[in-house]
Amino acid sequence: DGGITQSPKYLFRKEGQNVTLSCEQNLNHDAMYWYRQDPGQGLRLIYYSQIVNDFQKGDIAEGYSVSREKKESFPLTVTSAQKNPTAFYLCASSPTTYEQYFGPGTRLTVT
């Protein structure tokens, strides 16, 4: 099956710990994206990558880091510097900017 997978679906961490969210796609898309969504809000762009070994900051990159070593994978690390990390995290990939395909999301809770 072609698609985007994110794991795990739910993730719990203690404050002060770094945590890495997985995003894998087998759609052969060049571009990949990470968004954050808070309750009742729209999506906010964290990082995006249009090609392997290259990525750009989105609107709320502080406290997050990414890597793009393979076309299929775009992991997101939520660092302890992120002041309010509890949120729903969505990964997407795209053959063009305006046809983004989203994964099922990871709900991160930090206590």
Place this chain on the structure above:
Amino acid sequence: LAKTTQPISMDSYEGQEVNITCSHNNIATNDYITWYQQFPSQGPRFIIQGYKTKVTNEVASLFIPADRKSSTLSLPRVSLSDTAVYYCLVGDNLGGKLIFGQGTELSVKP
């Protein structure tokens, strides 16, 4: 990237046609208009995209007037399963960025 304005919420009943309008006064010449649908705890799903006039697919229609400063997503004969948040986005296919606003929360009642 052009800013968009849409109603926060709308109510409808099963079988009705629903029209959601989005304002984008600062749309640029190269910008396209795209709509996404999102169900709770899921990622958004692409619905339709257009540049001008009218676009129709198996799910919805998109109406764009000549000045392109607004657009209307039309959902024919909605069902309960169309209850979701609908996002209007405007931008070109360069730069790799999408700006999601708050969207319109559509509630379809029996």
